[in-house]
Structures are given as C-alpha cells and as structure tokens.
Amino acid sequence: MVAFHASALDGVARNPALPTPLLLRLLASSGGGPPRHVLQRAGLPEQAVAMIVTHPNPGARIDFATSARAEPAQRARLADDPSPKVRAALAYGPEWRDPRTVVMPLPDGVCARLLDDPDPSVRAALLDSPHLVPSFLASLAAHHDPAARRSAARAWRILAPDERSALPADPDPVVRRAAALWECRRDARVTAELLRDPKSAAEALRHGLLRRADAERCVAERTHPAAPAENPSLPADLVERLAVDPDEAVRLAVSLRPELDETRRMAIDFTVGDLDRGDGVRWVREGLADPEVLRRAAASAHPLLQRAAARSPHLPPDLLRLLARAEDPVVENLLSIHHPDTPEEVLMRVYARLGGTFSAWMAETHPRFPREGLAARYANHPDGNYRRLAVRDPAATPGLIERLSHDPEVWTRQAAAGDPRLPPRRLREVLHVPELASSAGANPALPQDEMAAVLDRAGVPA
Template sequence: MVAFHASALDGVAANPALPTPLLLRLLTFDGGGHGPPRRALQRAALPEPAIAAILAHPLQRARIDFAMSAGARPAERARLVDDPSPKVRAALAYGPEWPDPRTPVAPLPDAVCARLLDDPDPSVRTALLESPYLTPAFVASLATHGEPEARRIAVREWEALPAGERSALSVDPDPEVRRAAALWECRRDVRLTTELLRDPKAAARALRYGLLTFADAERCIAERTHLASLAENPSLPADLVERLATDPDEAVRLAVSLRPELDEPQRMAIDFTVGDHARGDVEWVRHGLTDPEVLRRAATSAHPLLRRTAAQSPHLPSDLLRRLARTEDPVVENLLSIHHPDTPQEILMRVFARLGGTFSAWMAQTHPRFPRHGLAARYADHPDGNYRRLAVRDPAATSELIERLSHDPEVWTRQAAASDPRLPLGRLREALHVPELASSAGANPALPEEEMTAVVDRADVSA
C-alpha cells in the first residue's frame, strides 16, 4: 500500500483541479523525510500562499525542487537567494534541469545573479557560471569581476565588450582568461593566431577560428595537425580549401563540405559521408536560425547536415517547412517535430510510430498540431498499444471506449485512459487502487475533491 499511496499522491499533486487547501497540505508534507511530491513543488502559476509554504519548508529537498522549477517565474525562484542552504542557492543559480525545448527559460534578474556570484559558498558561484540561462548583459558585466572564472566566462560576449575591457582581458593575470581572450581576438589578428598554434591547449580552436597566414596553414596541412578544425577556418585560402576537399581523411572532407562560402555544386562535388543518425550542428546555420537567407540556403541544400540544422529552427517559413517535410530523412522529421509548431500532422504521426515510448507520448500531448479528431475510429482496435492510446486523444471518444481502454493490455494505454476526464467515475475510483494506474487517476481533472482528499488523508498528510 505504501507504493500505491505514493503513486496516487504524485498524481493528485499534478492534478489541474487540485483545490488550494489540498495543495497547501501537500506542500507542508514531510514525506518521510523526502518532502512534498515534486509535481506539487514544480506546478506552474502557484498561488502566493503555496510559494510562501515552499520557501519556509524545513526540508532542503523541497526548496531545491522549487529552485529548479521550469514552471515558476524567475522572480518567484529568486526569493530563495538568501536561503540558508548553499545547495538550495546552487540549485537556484543553475536553474531548471529539464525545460521544455519549445519554451525558452526566462533567466533570473541580473541583480539576483550578481548576488549569487558573490555568494560565500564556492559551489553557488560555480553553479551560476555553469548556468545556460544567463543574460548576455550579465555575462558581459563579468569582464571586470574579481574572480578569474567569471572573467573567463565574460569572454563569451567578446564583441559586445568595450575596447578597454577587451584589452584588459588580453593581459589578464590569469592564464586561462588570457587564453580565452586570445582565442576570440585571434579571429582578426594573424600574429596572435601564430602564437596560439604553439599552445597545445589552444591550437585546435585557433586553427578553426583564427586569422591564418598562408605559411601556417600550409605547415599544418603538411604536418596533418588538427586538419578537421583547419578545414572549417573562415580565412583558409581557396586553393587550400580545394586541397582539403580531396583529403584522404573523411572527417576533413566532411568539414570542408560544410563551409558557408561553397555553392551547392561545389559542396556536393565533395566525397563525404553523413551518418544516418548524425543530428546536425553546423555552426553558421545554427547561428542563423532566425535569418531567412541562411535558412533558405540550408533547407534547400542537398547536404543532410545543413538540412538537419535548419530543421531545428521554429522560424522556418511555410515553403521551407514543406520542403524539409518531404526529404524523407528521419532525423529531419524528428527535429521538426520537436522545434516547429506547424510541423505537418503526417510527419508527427511518422515520428510517433518510429520512436514510440516517452518521446512519442510527450509529443502527442504537447505538440499543437498533433492530430486529435478521428483517432478513436482509426486506432481504438489497432494491434499496437502505442497506437491504441491515441484513441484517448479523440474528442469524440465515448466514455465506454475510454473505460474499455483503461483495461487495455498495454500499460501506457491504460494510463492514458485513467487520466481522461471521460472515464466513468466508478472506474476512476477503482483505478486509484491499481498501482500502475494510481498516478494517472490521481491526476485526472474529473477526480472529485473528496477523492483527492481521501488520497491525501490515506498518505497521512497532515491537515
């Protein structure tokens, strides 16, 4: 019964119809030392009394879960900036762990980040500097910070820094900061690039981005030094690009094939191979995912990695979206289904069929274009349970069908039916007592308040 209570309670914690008094009871729950259910702590749009209860919760684990909530607003999470536990402050500093890829995480206010960066505990400072959710303005502000690691992070915003700050970072007393600054400045400084080529820690990156002399480039080709990096260098002379395009190393030829200045005939004349599952992360395309011209060049290319990178843009115009949808590339289809809100329904269905499991369930539940109408007639009796659960999504599905599917041999289908508000109340109450269905039933918005209260009572959550 302990596992059953825990599972049902977890579902009730996520129930959109959960009344505030019950939510407050859950948020003050000790949970045998584990704290309240995470799904209660990370609900979106928590009322003020709930936030206050979390901030004052005696268990560190509860405050950590809220600090890393993607559902909470930054100003709400920021109220943990003075939490007595450095683990809570570190969780706040880093930010949400598993955000929805379609919903950018709003960063903490810069003033809060500044306080966390001056935190007396080094783990908090480290967590902040490792966070992917810092604003560019805050990162740039670190250029004059007292900590070397902060100044090194500031180099990421090199082009936005005033000339004086760039000069200071270039002669910084810390060697890692100087190296990071040099690796940015070498893009327009031949002498600096030559110096960095003698630094084993910097040579590969300098070859990839630095402004090269012809002699340095030829020497690296002769010595076969980091050739795949060299093949990407924007300043590489055209005749050396042509030489590397026929290099015996396949990775070098592939790198050349991705250069932005090549036209389509030049690109496709190179003998390169792309793995069936290579995701595509072409830097000049990735940096241009909002640029119509870059997207058009990449999406209309015959190069799979250019198309796959373009497929990660939610800004593709309709004609390019249709074109990519016709490529019959599973990786392109997968990426479109994650990133583009207007991905055609037939693509979404193919991805659903191909990937199954948790990803397909997430996509079916969250993608705005995933089909709903007609699914009951098509899939209620499908031999694959992965498809039978789709019948639950159909607005026309009857309560009788939902009840039938709640007894389906496939557990995912049973769980989908148990969470559907059309499930007859008798079966919904029964599902609360079935361990693998209890969480889904607890989250069902049709669950009466008295049943939610009974679940909370049975779990010994104090009133």
C-alpha cells in the same frame, strides 16, 4: 481493504485540479519532502511559494530552484537560502525543459548577488549557467573574480571597445586565453600565438584568422586534422586539398563549409551518420534566426545542413514544407521537437516510428498534433500505440474511454485512466491499480474527497 499504491500520490501532485488546501497540505509534509511535481507546478499561489522557500527539506527547495515553470522573482527568493546546494541550484537554473519553452533568466541584481556568494560552488554554478543573458555577461568584464571576467568573453560581440582591449591584457592567463580565442577571429598574430598553446590550438585552428604559412604548417602536421577544415579563412587551395583527405572526418568537415556551392559540396566523398543531428554545424547553429542562413542550409542536399536547419523554430513556411519532404527521419524528429507548425503527417510519422514516452510527450504538447477523428480511425487499431490516440479525440465517448482503460496495452490504459471522461466508478477502480494509479491521480475529474483520501493513505499529515 482496497490496496493503495504510492504512485497515486505522484499523480495527485500533478493534478491540474488539485485544490489549494490539498496543495498546501502536500507542501507541509517534511521527511522525504513533497513530490517533485507539486514543487514544479506552474502558477503556484503565494501561500505555496512562501511554504516552499522556507521548507525544512533542502531537497524541496532545490526542486523549486530548478523549476522551469516558476517565475524568476519567485525562484529569486532562494538567493539567501542557508544551504549552498540550494543557492547553487538556483544559480544554475533548470537543467531540463521542453525545447519549445524559454526559461526566463533571474534578475541581474540576483545574479550579481549569487556571483558574490561566499561559497565557490554557487559562483561556479552561476557562471556555468546556460540561462545568463549577454548583457549580464558583458557587465562582468571588470569583475574582481577572474572566472567572471573569463565568462564575460562569451559576450564578446557586445563588449565595449575598452573592455575588448582590457581582457586580452588581463593579469589572469585563463582570462587572456578566453579573450584571445575571440580576438583571433580577426587577428592573425593572435591566432599564431594561440597555435603554440596546446590548450587553445584546436579552437584557434577552427576559428582564428590564419596566415598562409600557419595554415600550410597545420594542414601538413595534422595535429588536429579536422579543425582547419572548418576554418573560414583557410586558403581555397588548402580547402581543395582537404576535400580529398584520407580522413573521413576531415572530408565531412569540408563538405559543411558555408562558402561552397551545391555542386562542389556534393562532389565531396563524405558520410553522414544515421543519428548525427548536425549540432556541430556552427554557422547554421548560430544563424537559426537568420533567413539567409536557413535558406542556404535547408535548400542544400547535404543531410547535415538540412538537419541543422530543422532545429530552427523560425523556418518560413516554404522551407518548412521543403524539409518536411526530405524523407529523413532525423529531420522529421527535429522538426517535431522544435517547430510549432510541423505538418500533421510528419508528426504522425514520428509518432509511429518512435512510440513510447517521446511519442506520448509529442502528442500531448505539440500544438499541431491532430485530435479530431482519432477515435474513429484508431480505437480498434491492432497497435496499442495507436489505440491510445483515440483518447485524444474530443468526440470519444465515456464508454469508449472506459473500454480503453481495460486495453491490453499499458500505454493505452494509462491514457484512458487520466481522461476526465472516464466514468467515476471506473476512475475510483483504476486509482488502486499499480500501473494506472499515477494517471488516475492526475485525472482532473478525480473528486476532491478522493484526492484527500490519497493523501490520507499516503500518510500525509492533515
């Protein structure tokens, strides 16, 4: 008897050609629950959604609640789920997703119901969610729950004037602090008050409007030495003092200030870590759709500003070309993740440098990753990481795909096992090879009777 490997079932669950009857059969299985891949497929039919939201295994419902591919209205059907863990998973939403994919938020009415959920973990998950739209957050300014009112401060820029006035006077001290941390950006008196509170002093030092005396005192005391270096209202002479501070982190923070010209910026003695992605450059992070911000950052010689700009999918063509020539591996990595028009030569350098799972993901998902001509260039390459690229070529023959399914490198064998040009006889063989079974199960050319046989051998009830 031919051995069966459980990973084949995982592959079948991912198979884009999985017929609806087998999909429903997988969903009907209980016990350990259906494979996660089948629960987080895109475009699930209504029959499948109906089975998932009533599945007896709460883990299955949680996997669906956190699917980035499901329609918001489909996930919203779990808002009244009997399990608070499921409702909390729904409230928070997907934790991981392709950076190029936008997660559609739940409807406001569903968010409001989850915010009034009787279980505190559900309410907390909703307020912690990164997927809430600013208009919904703003609607919480007068909510009865102080935690909701505190979250409303995140939408400070779009709050109505009366709401901006009410939150700093809120009866809850945490709400007042959250509002004050926004209000302090234009009110030096509020900043001075926050500086006396250890819980808010560092953030107030970074963003608050500083009086001269407060700025001098905080720079001299060095309680949070790098925080004032980021503050846009710090007097120019104190900026110059911090530019030669003995603390390397302080000098780096000064070098990232937006008002500096290039000559002054690059005269500062700063050091950038090889892996620092520039996530902390707030003025660039908040301006990733602003052409002027992107131009100032991308055209700078400062590596962290270039890296911060490389996270933007909105780079105009000239700035994209400029960053593509930066010869900075981190910039290239970020472009390949975030920008749909990253040049092919950059994508290939990233592919060669990183290899492994990331390169496979990029090769499969990036719209500009090359396809034509790869078989001729790489089918006989000494590096298996390149040989698997030959499988991507539309001109690759079934004979070449079969040959690559015997390749010494497992990544190459797996790529070939998942290709629909693999001859049927070989496809049936690799379905029973442990390291290839998952790829073969996901092969869209796998006959339906073979998919059904995988379910049979895995003990999935008919």
